[in-house]
Amino acid sequence: MHEIEPGYSGLPVSDPKQQELDVSRWRKAERSRQIASRLALPSEQRRVHGKRIAGHLKKLIGDAAEQVVSAYWPFRGEPDLRSLMTALAFDGARTALPVVIERGRPLVFRLWKTGDRLEKGVWNIPVPADGAVVVPDVVIAPVVGFDRENYRLGYGGGFFDRTLAATTKRPRVFGVGYSSAFMPTIYPQAHDIPMDAIITEQGEMRFDVGV
Numbered sequence: 001m002h003e004i005e006p007g008y009s010g011l012p013v014s015d016p017k018q019q020e021l022d023v024s025r026w027r028k029a030e031r032s033r034q035i036a037s038r039l040a041l042p043s044e045q046r047r048v049h050g051k052r053i054a055g056h057l058k059k060l061i062g063d064a065a066e067q068v069v070s071a072y073w074p075f076r077g078e079p080d081l082r083s084l085m086t087a088l089a090f091d092g093a094r095t096a097l098p099v100v101i102e103r104g105r106p107l108v109f110r111l112w113k114t115g116d117r118l119e120k121g122v123w124n125i126p127v128p129a130d131g132a133v134v135v136p137d138v139v140i141a142p143v144v145g146f147d148r149e150n151y152r153l154g155y156g157g158g159f160f161d162r163t164l165a166a167t168t169k170r171p172r173v174f175g176v177g178y179s180s181a182f183m184p185t186i187y188p189q190a191h192d193i194p195m196d197a198i199i200t201e202q203g204e205m206r207f208d209v210g211v
């Protein structure tokens with residue numbers, strides 16, 4: 001019997017439960033590594049990269065008037081896009097921030113612009129205190145890591161995947177991060193939903209084969 005035992009050849013055993021566990025353990029380690037490496041970038045470099053990312057996004061978003069654009073309140077060294085939010089609002093967009101209602105549930109998006117009141121949400125992330133709940137046309141999702149197929153590794157709550165899976169009108173979804181967050185693959189699982197594009201300080205990432 002040992003001849004047909006799956007692990008015998010030294011090849012990975014493809015028990016789905018085991019594979020899920022392996023991926024989740026690997027992701028945990030990769031998250032820590034990625035977050036530590038971006039926090040190790042000099043803050044001036046993060047700032048300059050953030051400005052570049054904001055410039056690329058502004059072009060991709062196009063005419064902001066009438067659009068509802070969700071960004072995020074930056075933490076753990078994420079690119080700071082708050083001045084992009086101000087610029088989009090100036091151009092007539094309605095800007096919003098994501099709010100965690102509860103673990104295991106989709107995010108909701110609430111209107112917020114510079115100067116509006118914030119309160120502390122889950123994990124102490126500032127969230128709009130008064131803004132109405134809206135359905136965004138554009139969602140800007142910060143990445144911890146990204147791969148060549150536009151998959152995003154986040155903080156492990158599964159919030160953006162759950163949110164996109166639950167939407168009826170799918171927004172345009174831009175994953176944003178520094179180019180150093182590139183990973184050859186995040187080992188996408190059935191629940192992972194790819195971003196429409198990944199934007200770094202270098203612009204939109206493209207990994208066309210054979211070019």
Ligand SMILES: Nc1nc2c(c(=O)[nH]1)N(C=O)[C@@H](CNc1ccc(C(=O)N[C@@H](CCC(=O)O)C(=O)O)cc1)CN2
Nearest residue numbers: 072073074075098100123125142154155156157159160
């Ligand atoms: N700036 C910003 N805001 C955001 C997000 C984001 O990625 N960036 N989110 C995007 O989803 C949501 C928050 N998601 C989060 C998910 C997990 C953790 C977190 O700290 N997790 C713990 C482990 C928790 C657990 O195991 O359940 C940790 O890492 O220590 C933080 C935020 C909404 N707001």
Ligand SMILES: Nc1ncnc2c1ncn2[C@@H]1O[C@H](COP(=O)(O)OP(=O)(O)OP(=O)(O)O)[C@@H](O)[C@H]1O
Nearest residue numbers: 027152153154155156157158159160161162165191
């Ligand atoms: N649509 C969904 N329905 C149910 N569970 C989901 C869904 N999407 C993700 N999950 C669960 O959420 C957990 C975390 O997922 P994942 O590792 O992809 O998080 P992440 O994308 O890195 O985090 P985040 O989006 O919060 O930044 C997984 O256990 C996954 O099974």
